[in-house]
Amino acid sequence: MWNGKIRRMTLDEDPRRKALLDAAAELFFKQGYADTSVDDIIARAGGSKRAIYAFFGNKQGLFEALLRENAQSMFDGLEPGTTETSNLSSSLISFAERLLTLLSQPRAIAAFRVAVGELPRIPVLAAIFNEMGPERGLTWLTDVLEKAHDRGEIDIDDPREAAGQFLGLVRGNDYFEIILGLRSPPSAERVAQQARAACGLFLKAVRA
């Protein structure tokens, strides 16, 4: 009944575990890792400190689990089911819109900030992010561009480089400013406009 370290047999739907993660999200994302004490989390989630050590091993384990599952649920649904889209333009626009919508969520922004801040001390966070989001999106995008290139629709040298450029173009300068707190998250309209503008510019440049 006890593996010596962390409860693993408990179902993921354990309400106790979920309450801890919710409270941890609220506090870690608002106050940062160092300024959130285990007592704070318990005060918000209820239960006792023992639960944290039983479920997650220690404070850092809770933090890692939070970021992992948060990233997981966020990036799910980023890739569309099918790569075979008749229209390259609308396919790219749709992808860009989903990406911007996702990155603009306050929770995503807060998670990114706190993760980046703790990255030097918790290097595993880089791998978590890598597996979850960026790599998957980049791979999908590379594939789409490569196929379009093979069909002769666009003229690019390296599909992966082009995919990286496209991602940068979609984020534009706005995302940078949002992360720095210089700009509030965009409205749905601005997201749509931004996505269209980025795809328009990109395709104008690479269209064969």
Place this chain on the structure above:
Amino acid sequence: MWNGKIRRMTLDEDPRRKALLDAAAELFFKQGYADTSVDDIIARAGGSKRAIYAFFGNKQGLFEALLRENAQSMFDGLEPGTTETSNLSSSLISFAERLLTLLSQPRAIAAFRVAVGELPRIPVLAAIFNEMGPERGLTWLTDVLEKAHDRGEIDIDDPREAAGQFLGLVRGNDYFEIILGLRSPPSAERVAQQARAACGLFLKAVRA
């Protein structure tokens, strides 16, 4: 001789002050804000803790001063002296190269990370960054694009939007990955290549 809070009359070249800032940079950027103690800084810089409280008021004051002066010195030299460049392409490439070189410095990356991490707790950091870097670069770039548009060289709707897109394109996906620790800072060759590629793509799209 004493304003009641912080030494202000001391010359900026005070070697004691500089030693404190150097030690603070080394430690804050490597270990983060919370994991760097005032004692650590003193152990590295020499002198006594009183110096920190005399020069900077407290730990946070030292941190803010560090980021402010670091950003200042980093972003100086980003804007070229003259906007009147004969060749738009070479002007943009040169700017992109300077920007990428600057953003790729390990110190710049570390500063960005720790600043982003502490942003929710020290909101003044946003203003520091805004004044120092992004706004100045964006303004200069907007100006360049607007003039090129007036000369009929390029076809864009909104110069500022276009400038934002250009910045995003220059950073591409690489900078994102670098911040997350998924990629090492680029070599000078890659910076040059990246700058050329971004400008090429951008101009291909907007050239009238």
Place this chain on the structure above:
DNA sequence: CTGATACGGTAATAACCATTACCAAGCAAG
């Protein structure tokens, strides 16, 4: 040379916090 003032260094203060030990209560098996 002498006195006072400001400054640097050390030691104390006071609070905080992650983690663990301890204890009581519920539950299952016999």
Place this chain on the structure above:
DNA sequence: CTTGCTTGGTAATGGTTATTACCGTATCAG
């Protein structure tokens, strides 16, 4: 019903740290 065990809550523990008090010393004026 009772006994042993698992679980949850509370209270230590042990270490750390930002900030301040104190004291000897050096510096400068007279």
